[in-house]
Amino acid sequence: MGGMAVPQMTFDDVVAARDLLDDVIAHTPVVHSRVLSETVGGPVYLKCENLQRAGSFKVRGAYVRIARLTDEERARGVVAASAGNHAQGVALGSGLLGAKATVYMPEGAPLPKVEATRAYGADVVFAGHTVDVALQAAQEHAEKTGALFIHPFDHPDIVAGQGTVGLEILEQLPEAATIVLPIGGGGLAAGVALAVKSQRPGIRVVGVQAERAAAYPESLAAGHPVMVEPAFTMADGIAVGRPGELPFELIHYLVDSVVTVSEESLSRALLLCLERSKLVVEPAGVAGVAALLDQPHAFEPPVVAVLSGGNIDPLLLARVLRHGLAAAGRYLAFRVRLTDRPGALAALLGRLADLGVNVLDVVHERMGTRLHLDEVEVLLQLETRGPAHCDEVLSALRRDGLKLIFS
Numbered sequence: 001m002g003g004m005a006v007p008q009m010t011f012d013d014v015v016a017a018r019d020l021l022d023d024v025i026a027h028t029p030v031v032h033s034r035v036l037s038e039t040v041g042g043p044v045y046l047k048c049e050n051l052q053r054a055g056s057f058k059v060r061g062a063y064v065r066i067a068r069l070t071d072e073e074r075a076r077g078v079v080a081a082s083a084g085n086h087a088q089g090v091a092l093g094s095g096l097l098g099a100k101a102t103v104y105m106p107e108g109a110p111l112p113k114v115e116a117t118r119a120y121g122a123d124v125v126f127a128g129h130t131v132d133v134a135l136q137a138a139q140e141h142a143e144k145t146g147a148l149f150i151h152p153f154d155h156p157d158i159v160a161g162q163g164t165v166g167l168e169i170l171e172q173l174p175e176a177a178t179i180v181l182p183i184g185g186g187g188l189a190a191g192v193a194l195a196v197k198s199q200r201p202g203i204r205v206v207g208v209q210a211e212r213a214a215a216y217p218e219s220l221a222a223g224h225p226v227m228v229e230p231a232f233t234m235a236d237g238i239a240v241g242r243p244g245e246l247p248f249e250l251i252h253y254l255v256d257s258v259v260t261v262s263e264e265s266l267s268r269a270l271l272l273c274l275e276r277s278k279l280v281v282e283p284a285g286v287a288g289v290a291a292l293l294d295q296p297h298a299f300e301p302p303v304v305a306v307l308s309g310g311n312i313d314p315l316l317l318a319r320v321l322r323h324g325l326a327a328a329g330r331y332l333a334f335r336v337r338l339t340d341r342p343g344a345l346a347a348l349l350g351r352l353a354d355l356g357v358n359v360l361d362v363v364h365e366r367m368g369t370r371l372h373l374d375e376v377e378v379l380l381q382l383e384t385r386g387p388a389h390c391d392e393v394l395s396a397l398r399r400d401g402l403k404l405i406f407s
Contacts, residue, residue: 009156009250011198014163014191017064021164024063024096028052030172030304035276036292042301044292045176046273047169050281050310054120056237057188057308058089058152061161065150066093068157074099077147081105081138083131083236084113085309086152091120102141104134110236110313132241153187154244163191169304170196176203178299181306182287183207183216183258184238186247188308193254204256204300208287211260213239219248220258234320235266237284237309259298264327265290271324273307282312283320329387332357333380335405336397340376348378351400355393358383377405 028048036044049057066078077100080090087103094101101122105114107129117124127137142149151158165188169176179196183189189207196203209216213230225243233239243251251258261269269286272293273279281289288305291298312320325331338344345364352359361381370377384390397404 009159009194009246011194013156013160014167014195014198017060017157017160018164018167020064020067021060021161024053025060025164026052027168030169031277031279033277035272036289036303036305037301039296040292040299040301040303041297042303044301044303044305045173046277046279046289047165047172047304047306048279049165050279050285050307052309054085054088054092054116055309055311056085056089056285057162057165057306058085059092060089060164061153061155061158061187061191062086062089062150063093063096064161065155065157066090066097066099069099069148073148077102077145078150079104079138079141079145079147080150080152081127081131081134082152083109083134085237085311086150087113087117087122087124088120088311090150091117091122095121100147102138102147104138104141106130106134110311110316112313113311116311131239151244153185153190153240154246156246158187159191159194159246159250161191162188163195165306166192166195169306170199173302173304176302176304178204178206178301178303179306180206180208180288180291180299180303182235182238182284182308183209183251184213184240184284185244186216186251187244188306189255190247190250192306194250197254205254206288206291206299207251207255207258208291209258209260210235210238210266210284210287211262213241214260215241215243216248216251216258217260219243220252223252224248233266233283234263234316235282235284235287237282238287239284259291259295261287261290261294263323265294267320267324268327269293270320271328274321279307280310280312280317281307282309283316285309325383329390330384332382332384332390332393333406336378336380337403337405338376338378340374344376345378348402351397352380352382352393355396356385356389357393
């Protein structure tokens with residue numbers, strides 16, 4: 001397309017990266033998922049990079065990049081920009097290799113990621129409210145101080161380091177037919193595709209983006225990287241506005257397709273990993289699982305879904321769990337108008353107990369322009385056993401003559 005140059009990277013680059021990383025990283029497990037295997041109709045496995053050092057695959061590329069600097073370059077220090085996992089990867093890699101690291105993060109970056117980055121020994125500087133602004137600040141810092149800028153995805157050493165995930169998958173599961181994995185800037189997908197297609201050209205590699213931040217489908221259609229304005233997505237780890245030049249070329253040649261998933265699918269996937277596989281994964285990290293849930297028959301088994309990271313803010317986890325329970329039909333929230341008389345609320349709560357509902361929260365409102373003098377409004381948040389139970393509860397309350405308001 002458009003006479004694009006074939007990327008100047010080979011399988012040997014990934015093998016060399018693995019040699020560098022051998023004693024540094026965890027060889028993360030590949031675990032079988034019974035629930036996903038039943039959904040897809042064949043074996044599905046999860047490659048658990050959420051259990052990697054620093055909580056994601058990012059340390060692989062960051063370490064390779066910093067290890068390949070000259071002593072003189074390393075002495076000048078390194079600088080990066082990231083809202084999360086790349087920051088921790090660079091901080092850990094720098095600490096292991098004795099380089100001084102400065103990381104620019106957007107204001108409002110998740111607190112656990114900020115604290116972890118500092119704990120690995122990096123200086124954290126806040127700049128702007130988006131990663132793009134932080135990126136600009138980091139590049140200015142590099143020009144001013146002579147520190148080496150470590151790009152999150154657009155560099156051969158980064159791509160080669162991330163590609164070692166692919167080498168491990170083929171060693172752990174030689175019979176894999178499809179690998180499905182998240183795409184942000186594209187470093188992971190590019191590296192894995194290069195690693196696996198060099199050995200097994202027939203294996204399918206499918207990339208997954210959050211539909212609210214999906215630059216790859218448009219870029220692949222145009223034949224070159226295109227900038228999109230990412231909307232808010234819970235999958236902050238893959239909310240990248242423009243593909244990297246090098247990853248884009250590799251993905252263009254080697255990745256079989258790129259699909260998108262909704263916020264609902266991401267929260268359902270996160271909930272499934274937590275409940276059924278006992279794995280804590282951040283929203284970006286479950287994109288592959290979300291794609292399997294959306295289109296179970298589009299992927300030829302055995303399938304490996306890469307869980308790319310596990311660094312989730314506990315507050316976001318609480319919100320996502322609520323969202324996931326709602327998407328799974330296990331969470332109900334509505335208002336009920338009651339006559340303001342003693343025992344009315346107790347009677348309602350007793351009725352809910354009889355219906356087998358778990359009450360998570362109750363807000364009792366007496367004041368309000370919407371209410372008559374003899375009325376109160378009760379906002380209820382309930383946990384149910386699933387969609388059929390939800391319907392049963394709502395029908396029973398309506399039969400009791402209660403007015404339910406959903407807003």
